Structure formats: C-alpha cells, structure tokens
Amino acid sequence: MxxxxxxxxxxxxxxxxxxxxxxxxxxxxxxxxxxxxxxxxxxxxxxxxxxxxxxxxxxKGSPATARIELMFNGELNAYSTEIIQGVLEAGGDAGVAVVVSVRPRAAAGTDPSRPRGWARDLATAGRRAVIAVVDELTSADIAALTRAHLPLVVIDPLNLQRDRVTSVGSTNFAGGLAAAQHLLSLGHRRIGYVGGATRSACNQARLHGYRAALEAAGVTVPDEYQRTGDFRYRDGVAGGAALLDLPAPPTAIFAGSDETAAGVIEAARARGLRVPDDLSVVGFDDTEVARLSSPPLTTVRQPLREMGGVALRTALRLAAGERLDSHHVELATELVVRGSTASV
Missing domain, CATH: 1.10.260 (434 Repressor (Amino-terminal Domain))
Structure with a gap:
C-alpha cells in the first residue's frame, strides 16, 4: 500500500x-x-x-477567496443569527468567504463511513476550516475532519474536549451567578430555572452559577424548580407552565436563553400573570428577542457576534498552521437590566 x-x-x-x-x-x-x-x-x-x-x-488573474464552513444543527434562530453576523463580519475583514450550512443529525445506525465522506466533500470543495455551532459532533466526525486536514472550532460546545477540540464560549457560570444575584437583590427567594439539555456544558455552567448565588444567600433550591429543555421557545412554555402550576410557584424565573424566556412569559400570560408585576423573568444571550419582548427582557448578554469573530479568526490561524496558546476561549458576559424584572 x-x-x-x-x-x-x-x-x-x-x-x-x-x-x-x-x-x-x-x-x-x-x-x-x-x-x-x-x-x-x-x-x-x-x-x-x-x-x-x-x-x-x-x-488565475481573478482574486482567490478562502472559504470557511459555518455549520449548524437543526433550526436556526435569533441566537444563530447573531453568530452568523459575527462570523460574516470577521470574514469580510479577513477577505474570507463564509459558507453557512445546516447539517441534519445522523440517525441511529448511520453508516460509519458517513463522517469520512462529509469531511472529504468539504475538503474537496475547498473549505479551509469548519466552525460548528452548538453541535453534537461525534468522535468519528472529529477524526474525519482531522484526516481531511480541516481545522475545527466549536462555538458553545455541548461537551468540552479541551485536548481535542478548539472552542469559543462565554463566562456562563458568571452569567448565571449575575442573573440569580439580580433577582435576589430584588427580594425574590423562590427562583426557578428553565434551561437546556443536562449534558450541555454551557447549560450546566449557567445552572451552577444560579445555584451558587442562591446557596450563598442561604436559599434552598427545590428539585422541582429546575427544568431542562433545548433552549427553545416551546421549552420555555412547557417549563414555565410546570413551574407556575406548582403549589408554591416561583416569583421569578431565570431562563437559559432569551427564546426560552419568551416562552416563560407566554406561560405566565396564559395563566393571567403579569410580567414583572406577578413574575420576574431573566433571559440569557441578549438577542433581538430580548429587545423585542414585551416587556423588554432583562437578560445576560452573551457576546455572540464577538464569539463568532473570534471563532473565524481562530479557524484561520489553525488553517495557517499556527499554534494556539489555549484550546478554549471564554468571553465575558454582562447583565442587562430591562423591564421584565421588579421587586417582590
């Protein structure tokens, strides 16, 4: 051979x-x-x-343009839009074309050669690197990209694999801590959480930040006050309904995304509750959903556009054969107070 x-x-x-x-x-x-x-x-x-x-x-004789694959799983939303904007802006500055794709999740029993074919097709099409967003990449996917010599950068990785995957995220723990501390400062003690998948690293960090703030204040967090989902509107509606139908419902809810928070607000509206008079709600991300919400949503700003820009520049450095000082970068979060929170 x-x-x-x-x-x-x-x-x-x-x-x-x-x-x-x-x-x-x-x-x-x-x-x-x-x-x-x-x-x-x-x-x-x-x-x-x-x-x-x-x-x-x-x-030859015409400008060449490098291409980076920006890959999502499933439906795009306001979070995705912010990431795309950041990657496109950074790509424009660097003279790089960005190809956005949505990769369907592999079904159980999928041919194990599928990742190899997928990575090979990307390389053949001239991609220089891949940026994956909140994507459940398998070991086979990562190995296939490595064999194809395509650098990978993951934004908000589901599971941090620091020794194998380069990733960009935000200070999720600090964001969860700030959200809960804000609600505590308003006098709330019954504070629920509606977040993402339990296996998600960013969800776990936000949840732990929320719990740390409450525990530091001597507030017990009942198990039934914590709901999981997929950071989607429907999860906010379902999780918010479950919390608000409890015998002792929370007076405030911290949602793991703005979209989830919008669902929580709808669950409250359906029960005749007013935000923030009867229920305070805090989101996470600071997407357009937060600004268009009624009332405007208090949220933890995750610098999504900046994260997209960092991911693009990191991917180009890897494609150029440069060594990185760190395989994981976290950008700072910030609490943005608007009209969806009030004192008890």
Missing part, C-alpha cells in the same frame, strides 16, 4: 518559499500587497504542494 500523502498547510508552503505564513495567506486570498516575484514563487509552490485552498488555473 503506498504511503499516505499529507496535505500541505500554509506553513509548509511558507517554509518552502522562505517567507512568512501571512505572505502565503495573502497570495492565497488574492491580496495585492505582495511583490510579483514573491507571488510567482508562492503560487508555483502552491501548485507543487497541491494546496487545496489555491486558485484553480481557470481562476
């Missing part, structure tokens, strides 16, 4: 040409600020090394 040929990286080409990775990246992206002799040398080496991101012969 012939030995496997490793795909060249920008670093490989740069070393062969005796120039920087940045210079090679400029040539690949069709930038004009490279001398003609250097450009000719780099383009020749890109051809020799069969670098997958180079321009095809038919495209």
């Amino acid at each position: 012939p030995p496997k040929v490793r795909r060249a990286t920008l670093a490989t080409v740069a070393a062969s040409a005796g120039v920087s990775v940045t210079t090679v990246s400029k040539v690949v992206n069709g930038r004009s600020d490279v001398g003609p002799e250097t450009r000719a040398l780099v383009e020749s080496l890109l051809e020799q090394h069969a670098y997958i991101g180079r321009r095809s012969p038919a495209a």
